[in-house]
Amino acid sequence: MTIALKPLKDQVIVVTGASSGIGLVTARTAAKAGASVLMVARSEDVLRDLVAELQREGHRVEAKAADVGDAAGVEAAAAYAVQAFGRIDTWVNNAGVAIYAKLADTPLDEHERMFRTNYFGAVNGCQAAIPHLRENGGALITVASIASDMSTPVMGAYAASKHAVKAYVETLRMELGAAGVPISVTLIKPAGIDTPIGQHAANHEGGEAQIPPPIYDPQLVADAILDAAVHPRREITVGGAGRAQVLFSQHFPALYELLAPLAAKGFVDRKKDQPEPSNLKWGVRAGEERSGEHPAARRTSAYTAAALHPKTVAAVGLAGLAIAGGLLFARRRSA
Template sequence: MTIKLKPLKDQVIVITGASSGIGLVTARTAAARGAKVMLIARSEAELGDIVRDINNGGGHADYAVADVGNADTLAAAARATVARFGRVDTWVNDAGVAIYAHLIDTPEDEHQRMFQTNYFGVVHGCLAAVPVLRRDGGALITVGSIASDIPSPIMGAYAASKHAVKAYVEGLRIELHEQAPAISVTLIKPSGIDTPIAQHAANHEGGEAQIPPPAYDPQLVADAILDCAEHPRREITVGGAGRAQVLFAQHFPAIFERLAPKKVGALSDMSKQQPRPSNLFEGVRAGEERSGEQHPLTTSVYTSAAKNPGVVAAIGLGGLALAAGALAAVRRRRS
């Protein structure tokens, strides 16, 4: 069965984690392109301000307060969307939190809370979305991470949650192929993105965490999400640097394992400032799209080419060839 998705201007879109970062950029962009948008997050005051700005600018938006870790509040938000706009055409699971800590030093309550948001938040989102999407079809889009494909020191618990998200989404896609074939199931895997996620993270490493460069602008992720709202796709990686990192890790794991701690330690820059209160257990500092501390890349040839799977395959093979050449050169120097 060929899945047909509506033009963005004719859609009703639900976005979780919509009060900051990728979710906020996506909500504003979708509304600017004519979609009706329901924003979901924990921070009611900030959501109200954001929705007012969108509506005053000629868009159509509303909000529902919900914690994605609580299935009942998220299901209520889905019902509120149907009551307000009549239906749901695209559901975007975007809410997420992070922890910076060595795995053996990660407090168990924080570890469990992060999984409640990052993993069970996706589970609850899908359970709320499928019944409302099943009627007329639509897109079910989840924002994961390249961390679902590689290990990550200092952010090992975060990477574990994203591995779980990937497994859930891929399993759900197979099941819905038979049960609800009109629903397109997509996983978005951003590279490092210039959002406040590191500043909002629970941080046990000292100093203020930052996303190691190169970081990409969240607008690239928003554009990828909205492209998948109109065109059925299994997955898209946002940022060629992240895709190259995954390929290197998968094909040269021993070297990656030696280099990864140095990369995080050298580039996270965790000694400049004191950590801020985290948003792990409650919403804080909503309304911010970017960190304000990066100079993000605003283009990605790889992501642009992702609309053509053949081009992506060629780029991936080329990147792997370059990585193999670099490894061979290192071995020659050592010998």
């Protein structure tokens, strides 16, 4: 089945979690590329200001306040996008929250609330988007994490929610493909990204929650998301160092289990206090793209750039095989 996706400038794109971090960078980038964008988040006042800013710059942007954990609210956001722009071409499930705590210390109500946002928020987004994408096709993009591929002490509940998102998205892709539905289903897996997620998190470890290193700029994730809006992709890991972490955890599990709890001690800065309250239940301190603590965050990733250009990777691979074959042939002749 061939899935045809429109150029970005001709698309209507819905982005959840659009009031800060990756979602805000993605919405701004899409709007500046000419797309019509609906920004969805809980912070209605912040969304109003962001939309006014982008509209003053001449961009086609609207907003709809909704909690992604509320299915009716997400469906209303989808309906508003169609009302405002006539259709939906790409839907981006990005909204997410985090908890920093050992699993035995994670309050059950917070654990459930996080799954309501991270997992059921993605489910609600997919359920709302599919009826609008089914007829004419489009892209359904969900932001997970490298934590969907490996367990992470201190962020165990977060990792569990992202494992669930990965399983849901992968199964949905199979089912839609088997039914011949022309929707590209993509999973985005960022490594540590310089967003305010740590400052917004519920934290039971003391100090201020930090973004697990290595740390990349959110623009890399936005660029990967918007690439998937125009090129069908199964999944994209953003950040080669994060991919290396995943491979290490999968190929050396016993050693990873020994080292991961030690590395997790760096997830909290004991010299700072955690901002209160967290954004588990309502939007707080929205409007910021980055944490402000990592000016040296990596702005490039050779691994991700290569993943977005598979023909180049294939050519490089074939060249490598040719060189290896030539060396082997030369060695045999000289033997």
